[in-house]
Amino acid sequence: MNTKTMIRWSGALIVALLSISGCSQKKSSGIGAQSAPAGTEFVVDNPDLAAKLQLSNVMQKRENNFLVVQAQLASLYDFEQKLQYQFRWFDEAGFQVEKDKSAWRALKLHGKQTVTLQSTAPTKKAQHFTIYVREILDK
Amino acid sequence: MKRTALAITLGLSVLTMVGCSNKVSYGDATEVETVDVGFGSTDLQTVAQQMTDDLLTFPAVVAITAKERPVVYVERIKNKTSEHIDTESITDSISTKLLRSGKFRFVDMARVDSVRQQLEFQNSGGMVDPATAVSFGKQIGAQYMLYGNLSSIVKDNGKQKDVYYKFTMRLMDLQTGILEWADETEIRKVEERSKFGL
Numbered sequence: 001m002n003t004k005t006m007i008r009w010s011g012a013l014i015v016a017l018l019s020i021s022g023c024s025q026k027k028s029s030g031i032g033a034q035s036a037p038a039g040t041e042f043v044v045d046n047p048d049l050a051a052k053l054q055l056s057n058v059m060q061k062r063e064n065n066f067l068v069v070q071a072q073l074a075s076l077y078d079f080e081q082k083l084q085y086q087f088r089w090f091d092e093a094g095f096q097v098e099k100d101k102s103a104w105r106a107l108k109l110h111g112k113q114t115v116t117l118q119s120t121a122p123t124k125k126a127q128h129f130t131i132y133v134r135e136i137l138d139k
Numbered sequence: 140m141k142r143t144a145l146a147i148t149l150g151l152s153v154l155t156m157v158g159c160s161n162k163v164s165y166g167d168a169t170e171v172e173t174v175d176v177g178f179g180s181t182d183l184q185t186v187a188q189q190m191t192d193d194l195l196t197f198p199a200v201v202a203i204t205a206k207e208r209p210v211v212y213v214e215r216i217k218n219k220t221s222e223h224i225d226t227e228s229i230t231d232s233i234s235t236k237l238l239r240s241g242k243f244r245f246v247d248m249a250r251v252d253s254v255r256q257q258l259e260f261q262n263s264g265g266m267v268d269p270a271t272a273v274s275f276g277k278q279i280g281a282q283y284m285l286y287g288n289l290s291s292i293v294k295d296n297g298k299q300k301d302v303y304y305k306f307t308m309r310l311m312d313l314q315t316g317i318l319e320w321a322d323e324t325e326i327r328k329v330e331e332r333s334k335f336g337l
Contacts, residue, residue, distance in 0.1 A: 103184030
């Protein structure tokens, strides 16, 4: 084997190893919805995910003076999806309520399944909300 | 000889490039964690969130918190799983969320000894002005007790490990012994083992 062939083979090996070593990056952006003066605004940051998922029927009510929000999440895809979602809450002035305390929740969505996401605001101050859904990335 | 040296150098450089060498970085404390099937931060956050969400909007609880902020005592959650889980951390999260909601007040039984020590020092140590000393027998008794269980069912067939967690919580009226509220949260986690370790 001459040097040229060896370099060629090494190049191929590097590409192969890089592809299996998991150094590739996946999109961690997602889709969302937020309360707005004229109803609900939908946000699509990840068009690939928006082709597989649909967020709709965002509703809100007050229970015991706490804001309760519900949204429907439908899979437009035939296979299972591993997702996480988060609700965030804001007061009248737009300041985040209980900042850094809204945890992401895991969700397994089967092909074409529709689920309801629901959450209650942590305090009575919350007047506005955002919902965000993104994929769970295997690390 | 030269070829061997070249091959070794190339091999080493490849290994250095693909090794993704160890590095430390800060993560997001609230994101979903899927390192293994054991009880993790996401499970703790999910359980605490779901329990407080339900407790704050349950009709009977809405009725008892409408005019006053009831005083609650949190008993330790019994860990009936096969894992070592810090259940105090779960009750801490739940009681903190409930307290910050502005609907409940809590008494902390875990600190009774420290409180007694401090009151004894204030009242009989001779160092504190009696006019400013906090007196014994003035604390407010808890009206409700919050308690629960965490249990699990684990199945493992070598290829797949399935863990099911069930968290149950109840709120008891200490005067009457009546359960005013109860709720359950279920979590299922599955670990599939790949054949080639990739």
